[in-house]
Amino acid sequence: MRPLRQYLKVVDVVLEVADARLPVSSRYPDLASIIGSKTRLLVLTRADLADPKLTAQWLEFFRSQGTTAFAINARTGEGSRALRQQLAMIAKEKRQTMAHKGFRGRPLRIMAAGIPNVGKSSLINRLAGRSAARTGNRPGITRGPQWLRFEGNIELLDTPGVLWTHWHEQRTALWLGTIGCAPEGVLAAEDIADLLAEYLLTNAPDNLKIRYNLKEGQLTKQKLFESIAERRGFISFGGVFDLEKSATALINDFREGYLGRFTLEAPKQD
Template sequence: MHIHWFPGHMAKAQRMIREQLSLIDVVIELLDARIPVSSANPIIAELIGSKPRVVALNKADLAEAGRTGEWIRHFRSQGLTTVSLDAASGKGTKELVSKVEQEASEKIAKLTAKGIKGRAVRAMILGIPNVGKSSLINRLLGTATAKTGDRPGVTRGQQWLKVGKNLELLDTPGVLWPKMDDQEVAFKLAVTGAIKDDIYDMEKVILRLLEILQENYSERLRERYKLLQAELPEDTAELLALIGAKRGCLRSGGAVDEEKARRIILTDFRSGKLGQFTLDNSNMGE
């Protein structure tokens, strides 16, 4: 399973980030709580250097709560201000704004000492595609100003957005790194939606996902797809066909439409209908 993806606008996004960083007080690094390490773009740390940063674990509603707590403690032990949130519902956004303002307090104090009073905190939101940047901005603004979508690469431009009296946000496109040497990381990015579905081998990705579910969450498979324990085959290809048959994904003649079955499983996983998942292990952050 070899996945490589670096559209031209990603390189442009990096240039834009470098050009705007001098205007920024705090960087908000948005990570996917299901894959806190795999969704962390190493280029971002390189780009921002020593700039104050707040790490936000988004989509926490789709991740295992206990393990999200472990990840928050891990990042905080690294000296990083960290919060969890669900941008879709707004849970955690007030804490995020508070932490951003705290991180910028020293810079604002220096400006005030120079006679520059009342300047809003300027923050930049960075993260890989489809991690929820636009949803977070919309939640903070209380309106659908930033274009959102359920696929990566929707946000292409750059805009300043005012949040209340004390915060201005600079939105940026999602940025992936040029080469993914770790194909397990690539799998996690694909299955969570950071990589466009049409550029990777979905058959291999779904079979790998079924392997993980079969080994660690078989009860969820049985419950969601009305399977009996005795029905669960060890072979993931057979499991895919069984789920497809159970969900009525049949072609004329009775053959299973495996592509349709794969789409159903992927949608169920991403939407939380198969439960909450954290795919990254805590030892990845060591």
């Protein structure tokens, strides 16, 4: 958290980046208190992979709490218009305030902050209109802070992902693992896939049936993983199913949206 506090000293606006599939668990719970009076906008990325109905409910919920929130696809920039307009407005207001005070305005400085792999660099790139910040489909891609210029009067700061303390809660960690926002190699793929299988068998059995060609009697965890192994040829030495590969395949299919669009937390729950 120390570097985050350093960056905060030099920016005017913080874009708090979280994942639309876990709008609460993928946030920094205490960011507001660290930021203080600075302008904070909540940006939910991966709206393309989340349930649109729940995303709308979440935006409503955050707005009712006084948090300005946006939901976008940070990979393509889809849905980022309102956010751009808001940033342009903040920049203009700031220029005017500075001019009133007799100062020559400096560019508005905006920083993206959030846990690993939520799409901070992607968002910065889309706002800048070019792919200058490195992105990747695993956590820990951004190693240090990086400034980008945007439309002359705005500067964007990309920062590395930081994990918060609630990470230590095992179940939250696993949920963060399902959406790819946990550090590589810390959680076992089997544990993440187990939770995911349980969730999908309960909430979207038909999606599983279609994706993996399952029959009614095959809607159990064991059968699910075996079917994936059989269909994809995950057979290890000695002719037994390689269920670890099945676990990874299920996780990847989920993360890429091949099993449908899901939001794993609903606003009415605690």
